[in-house]
Amino acid sequence: MATKTEDYLGKTDYKVVGTRPIRHDGTDKVTGRAIYGADVRMSGLLYGKVLRSPHAHARIKSIDVSKAEQHPGVKSIITVADLPLQEDRIAELGEGAANLTHLRANVLADDKVLYHGHAVAAVAATSLNAAEEALHLIDVDYEELEPVLDVRKAMESDAPLLIENQTTSSMGEDTGTKSNVSTHFQHKLGDAEAAFAAADIVVEREFDTATVHQGYIETHNATGHWSTDGTVTVWCSTQGSFTVREQVAQLLDLSVSRVKVVPTEIGGGFGGKIRVYLEPLAAVLSKKTGRPVQLVMTREEVLQATGPTAGSYIRCKMGAKKDGKLVAAEAYLAYESGGFPGAWAAPGSMCIFAPYDIENVTIDGYEVLVNKPQTMAYRAPGATNAAFASETVIDEICEKLGTDPLEFRLANSSKEGTRRADGPVFPRIGHEECLKAALNHPHYKSKLEGPNRGRGVASGFWFNVGLKSSAAASVNTDGTVSLVEGSTDIGGTRTSIAMQLAEVLGIPAEDVKPSVVDTDSVGYTDVTGGSRTTFATGWAAYEAAQDIQRQTIGRAAKLWEISEEDVTCEEGVYRSKSDPSKSMSFKELAGKLDDTGGPLVGRAAVDPAGVGGAFATMIVDVEIDEETGKIQILRATLCQDVGKAIHPSYVEGQMQGGVAQGIGWAINEEYFYNADGRLANGSLLDYRMPTALDLPLLETEIVEVPNPGHPYGVRGVGEVPIIPPPAAVANAVYQAIGTRMEVLPMSPARILEALWAKGNGKS
Amino acid sequence: MPVVWIPSLMRSLTDGKEQVPIEGETLRAVIEALESDFPGFKARVIDEDRIRPGLAVSINGEVTNEGLRQKVGPNDEVHFVAAISGG
Numbered sequence: 001m002a003t004k005t006e007d008y009l010g011k012t013d014y015k016v017v018g019t020r021p022i023r024h025d026g027t028d029k030v031t032g033r034a035i036y037g038a039d040v041r042m043s044g045l046l047y048g049k050v051l052r053s054p055h056a057h058a059r060i061k062s063i064d065v066s067k068a069e070q071h072p073g074v075k076s077i078i079t080v081a082d083l084p085l086q087e088d089r090i091a092e093l094g095e096g097a098a099n100l101t102h103l104r105a106n107v108l109a110d111d112k113v114l115y116h117g118h119a120v121a122a123v124a125a126t127s128l129n130a131a132e133e134a135l136h137l138i139d140v141d142y143e144e145l146e147p148v149l150d151v152r153k154a155m156e157s158d159a160p161l162l163i164e165n166q167t168t169s170s171m172g173e174d175t176g177t178k179s180n181v182s183t184h185f186q187h188k189l190g191d192a193e194a195a196f197a198a199a200d201i202v203v204e205r206e207f208d209t210a211t212v213h214q215g216y217i218e219t220h221n222a223t224g225h226w227s228t229d230g231t232v233t234v235w236c237s238t239q240g241s242f243t244v245r246e247q248v249a250q251l252l253d254l255s256v257s258r259v260k261v262v263p264t265e266i267g268g269g270f271g272g273k274i275r276v277y278l279e280p281l282a283a284v285l286s287k288k289t290g291r292p293v294q295l296v297m298t299r300e301e302v303l304q305a306t307g308p309t310a311g312s313y314i315r316c317k318m319g320a321k322k323d324g325k326l327v328a329a330e331a332y333l334a335y336e337s338g339g340f341p342g343a344w345a346a347p348g349s350m351c352i353f354a355p356y357d358i359e360n361v362t363i364d365g366y367e368v369l370v371n372k373p374q375t376m377a378y379r380a381p382g383a384t385n386a387a388f389a390s391e392t393v394i395d396e397i398c399e400k401l402g403t404d405p406l407e408f409r410l411a412n413s414s415k416e417g418t419r420r421a422d423g424p425v426f427p428r429i430g431h432e433e434c435l436k437a438a439l440n441h442p443h444y445k446s447k448l449e450g451p452n453r454g455r456g457v458a459s460g461f462w463f464n465v466g467l468k469s470s471a472a473a474s475v476n477t478d479g480t481v482s483l484v485e486g487s488t489d490i491g492g493t494r495t496s497i498a499m500q501l502a503e504v505l506g507i508p509a510e511d512v513k514p515s516v517v518d519t520d521s522v523g524y525t526d527v528t529g530g531s532r533t534t535f536a537t538g539w540a541a542y543e544a545a546q547d548i549q550r551q552t553i554g555r556a557a558k559l560w561e562i563s564e565e566d567v568t569c570e571e572g573v574y575r576s577k578s579d580p581s582k583s584m585s586f587k588e589l590a591g592k593l594d595d596t597g598g599p600l601v602g603r604a605a606v607d608p609a610g611v612g613g614a615f616a617t618m619i620v621d622v623e624i625d626e627e628t629g630k631i632q633i634l635r636a637t638l639c640q641d642v643g644k645a646i647h648p649s650y651v652e653g654q655m656q657g658g659v660a661q662g663i664g665w666a667i668n669e670e671y672f673y674n675a676d677g678r679l680a681n682g683s684l685l686d687y688r689m690p691t692a693l694d695l696p697l698l699e700t701e702i703v704e705v706p707n708p709g710h711p712y713g714v715r716g717v718g719e720v721p722i723i724p725p726p727a728a729v730a731n732a733v734y735q736a737i738g739t740r741m742e743v744l745p746m747s748p749a750r751i752l753e754a755l756w757a758k759g760n761g762k763s
Numbered sequence: 764m765p766v767v768w769i770p771s772l773m774r775s776l777t778d779g780k781e782q783v784p785i786e787g788e789t790l791r792a793v794i795e796a797l798e799s800d801f802p803g804f805k806a807r808v809i810d811e812d813r814i815r816p817g818l819a820v821s822i823n824g825e826v827t828n829e830g831l832r833q834k835v836g837p838n839d840e841v842h843f844v845a846a847i848s849g850g
Contacts, residue, residue, distance in 0.1 A: 090810075090816040090817075092816065096846065096848040097816035097817060097846075170772045171770050171772035171773055171807060171843075172773075172806065172807030172808060172815055172818075173772070173773075173807060184772070185772075185845060186770075186771045186772045187771060188771035188781075214850075269850075270850055271849065271850020272850075343817065343845075343848075346817075346845035346846075346847075347845065347847055349845075350844070350845060350847070376850075377848060377849060377850030378850050379850045380849070380850065381848075381849065381850050422842070422844050422845075423768045423821070423840075423842035423844060424821045424823075424824040424840070424842050424844065425823075425824050425840070426824070427824055462849075463847045463849075464849070465847055465848065465849050466826075466828075527848075529848065529849045529850055530847070530848055530849025530850070531849060532849070607828045609825045609826075609828070610825070611825075611826070718850075719849055719850060
């Protein structure tokens with residue numbers, strides 16, 4: 001079903017939307033009854049482990065599993081030879097596309113390992129200990145190759161090539177030159193060169209951002225059971241059961257109808273649980289052993305071998321007139337893809353200047369292979385790196401102009417009708433409203449005093465996406481509604497989706513019983529990602545409710561023996577227009593289904609247009625410890641346009657979560673590789689994510705500029721809050737110590753270096 | 764007639780033109796017309812009768828989910844943009 005952008009209902013008097021009911025899965029989650037992937041148990045279960053490369057870059061000369069096969073507990077060992085060969089082609093995998101050769105070689109290395117931790121073989125055994133012992137008995141003969149870990153070095157013409165036949169694609173044209181640069185994007189608007197020449201103030205800086213991980217608490221896991229009828233069932237922690245089905249089917253040369261994926265509860269994803277790692281291994285090991293097989297990653301495996309976000313090098317230049325008008329911008333963005341080509345420089349390039357109305361822009365983006373794990377999405381992928389650069393440069397322009405940084409942003413803000421650098425024109429958006437909310441916020445109006453303290457601000461933009469969703473809802477005779485959906489619930493979406501159904505039917509959210517079901521039990525649904533779930537699956541629930549409403553009106557007409565045209569329904573009460581004495585609640589009507597035709601099911605499948613982009617503006621106060629270099633976050637506030645907050649508590653939770661992660665990027669998080677390309681901090685002890693002790697209560701200001709493309713005005717909230725924090729913190733650090741920080745993270749060591757370079761004080 | 768905004772990396776095919784007004788009532792027809800005027804255009808944006816993976820087409824700011832069958836109106840703006848997913 002295609003939907004149109006005039007779908008917004010324009011209502012303000014909601015009964016359910018905008019309230020804060022208790023989440024439907026709350027009790028199971030807090031009592032430990034919820035079933036996660038590693039909780040799955042079944043008779044005859046075998047335990048799997050993966051042998052991983054100790055090298056960052058090496059050719060596999062041979063793999064000898066003969067000794068491991070003699071281990072009494074070992075039931076099967078597989079290598080890439082057990083995965084069907086794949087054509088070198090791009091397959092659509094639900095949300096996004098993937099080269100199947102690369103996907104297969106990432107699941108199990110083919111002729112080369114491309115990063116430390118790259119999977120080489122997998123074992124199924126009767127116990128975890130036996131599986132681990134067997135890994136030590138597998139002999140792999142490697143020819144070590146020179147690794148390349150720095151994005152700029154990897155772009156040099158004499159850099160070691162990771163994929164030897166890789167060439168650069170530029171908007172569908174292949175350069176034919178072998179290179180680690182897989183893709184080049186470019187956007188041009190106006191004449192940046194001439195505009196820079198005419199600008200009064202030009203600021204240009206270079207930035208580096210580190211490889212960081214999403215840090216979901218639950219590690220990857222998969223349990224596979226290959227049935228004797230040739231079908232396979234996979235239980236796993238995923239953001240998208242249907243994309244897992246598609247990937248497993250493609251990799252194992254199966255039709256999708258032979259693969260069933262059961263999504264278990266998920267302990268975080270943030271973009272990192274979309275690509276498959278263990279799922280095909282569990283399936284193949286089960287096929288070979290005839291028994292179910294479960295694999296669960298350790299934290300070290302997650303950090304070594306699943307997709308972190310792209311580290312990057314960005315050069316950013318912006319020009320303004322003395323009157324405060326931004327007139328030109330230019331950016332060069334080189335993003336690490338890891339061992340296989342990726343896709344995050346594209347959105348980074350499209351987002352870097354999107355918050356501002358600038359007529360002359362040139363942007364070049366590059367995807368570059370390096371010997372690190374293949375990157376994955378991480379909340380607004382590519383945009384956080386980009387905003388760190390552009391928002392820092394804007395802050396410096398404000399300083400040179402002597403302008404308030406929020407007022408400057410407001411004067412230059414994108415608005416409805418502004419043309420983005422990549423071409424399209426913005427529909428109704430809410431950046432100006434976010435900036436005004438920040439300007440008027442008590443945080444911004446408060447005074448910040450004391451040594452080594454500073455305040456910074458920054459904005460960010462993310463597109464959000466729509467994609468496909470399905471929902472089905474059955475009316476129960478007690479007046480409740482059982483709702484089945486395919487969107488795995490990461491942030492409270494069972495409730496936010498159920499509320500949209502409840503609003504239409506005029507029933508309490510608690511009377512909807514939402515369930516996230518397997519791929520055989522609901523229509524196709526894309527991933528929980530791209531800030532799409534409350535928007536698109538919520539829309540499917542809204543349509544399913546409309547379907548129920550149409551049918552219940554018919555049932556009421558049948559009961560009263562009047563025409564359907566004579567029946568109205570408002571807020572869950574059915575009335576006869578011609579006879580006011582005839583009225584009935586939804587619950588009463590549900591109790592009479594058997595007398596009016598039997599079961600009643602509403603359903604919908606949507607692929608909605610009308611996606612509403614999101615903006616956020618952050619204010620942050622910091623204090624620098626001169627002795628340790630630690631950045632203490634004193635106060636942080638995010639003002640975000642969410643369109644319409646269906647469940648404000650979960651919206652605030654997403655805003656706080658995104659800010660917390662963005663602060664992690666800003667102050668601590670970083671993959672450390674040694675000179676050989678081995679990850680040196682593969683644990684949460686050494687990979688330092690912020691904890692509650694590192695952060696104050698993160699303040700949230702929900703801004704609601706309804707998205708005209710959704711019945712309730714929803715935009716989607718999960719991604720944009722991660723974008724502003726690194727730049728906002730960097731701008732605050734500048735105010736505190738007088739140094740423009742150009743490298744993420746701004747770790748204590750880097751802050752100390754900055755302080756020492758300035759003689760321990762602000763210049 | 765609809766106006767196609769030419770991606771900067773493809774402007775060598777259109778003699779540097781940034782926008783090209785072109786006849787066509789569907790995206791397929793628009794691309795065929797561009798191919799006729801600017802040979803090589805089609806292969807850069809279409810693969811096996813579909814919009815290239817990784818690429819999306821925006822009509823007046825809305826990314827189409829109807830592929831080459833997408834209707835295009837006489838006042839529409841057509842853009843070729845990177846396909847966006849998310850995290």
